[in-house]
Amino acid sequence: MLHIANMVRAARARRRARFDDREARGMTLLREWLSPQQLWQLEAYNYFEVTGCDSGTRYRIKHGVSTNVVELDRHGRALMGWCFIPQGNLVAGDVMLAQKIALETDERGALAIAKQFLVPPRPPTFPAPP
Amino acid sequence: MATHIIMDHSGDTRHHFDVRDEKALADAERRFKALTGAGFTAATRQANGEISLARSFDPNAEETVFYPRLVGG
Numbered sequence A: 001m002l003h004i005a006n007m008v009r010a011a012r013a014r015r016r017a018r019f020d021d022r023e024a025r026g027m028t029l030l031r032e033w034l035s036p037q038q039l040w041q042l043e044a045y046n047y048f049e050v051t052g053c054d055s056g057t058r059y060r061i062k063h064g065v066s067t068n069v070v071e072l073d074r075h076g077r078a079l080m081g082w083c084f085i086p087q088g089n090l091v092a093g094d095v096m097l098a099q100k101i102a103l104e105t106d107e108r109g110a111l112a113i114a115k116q117f118l119v120p121p122r123p124p125t126f127p128a129p130p
Numbered sequence B: 001m002a003t004h005i006i007m008d009h010s011g012d013t014r015h016h017f018d019v020r021d022e023k024a025l026a027d028a029e030r031r032f033k034a035l036t037g038a039g040f041t042a043a044t045r046q047a048n049g050e051i052s053l054a055r056s057f058d059p060n061a062e063e064t065v066f067y068p069r070l071v072g073g
Helices: A002-033 A036-045 A092-105 A107-113 B022-037
Strands: A047-051 A058-062 A069-072 A078-086 A115-117 B002-008 B011-017 B041-045 B051-053 B063-067 B070-072
Touching: A002 A036, A002 A092, A002 B011, A036 A047, A047 A092, A058 A092, A078 A092, A078 A107, A092 A107, A092 B002, A092 B011, A092 B041, A092 B051, A092 B063, A107 B070, B002 B022, B011 B022, B022 B041, B022 B063
Parallel strands: B002 B063
Antiparallel strands: A047 A058, A058 A069, A069 A078, A078 A115, A078 B070, B002 B011, B041 B051, B041 B063
16 A cells, blocks of 8 residues: 555656646746846746837736736736637746737737736725724 | 747757758758648747747748747636
8 A cells, every 4th residue: 555655656746847847948948038127027026027019018927827918007007917828738938938929029919819807906005094 | 050949738849950951951941831830920039139920931040939829818
């Protein structure tokens, strides 16, 4: 019984290692293609911002594989979410890079296929008194 | 050396080729056409970091990334 448990644990560890390796490869590719400013944002905040090539709108791309693109207003506040992803079971780094390229080179095309989602309003900077 | 980077379930697969090698260049052009024909988007990065879509095979592009067709999530 103990032997089987050890085998299961080992199989899980191998699967986890493969997943981590894929994730790392995706993040490496993303880092290679980000601008220095975007790379700085990613390291500091786990997101980066891009400018849409057609409208000049700013978007924030957060680490993730879905519902991770948010349109910003001129004050940097979230206005609307846009969900579009490359087909297939891609890792976060690949998904984020595809979203960046799409918005920077074919914003209209990306938004045409994207699904919108509401983003929760930001909490007030100073909580209201009880 | 030029590189084709294809996003896939493993993270990515990289194909390096010498643009002075005619056979390697022909293989790269075939790969480009096969991928874009299958719905992949190709993008190249310039030396200044600017990214542009590649509608046709560019033998002078040092690095081309391919990602699958986008869909609404």
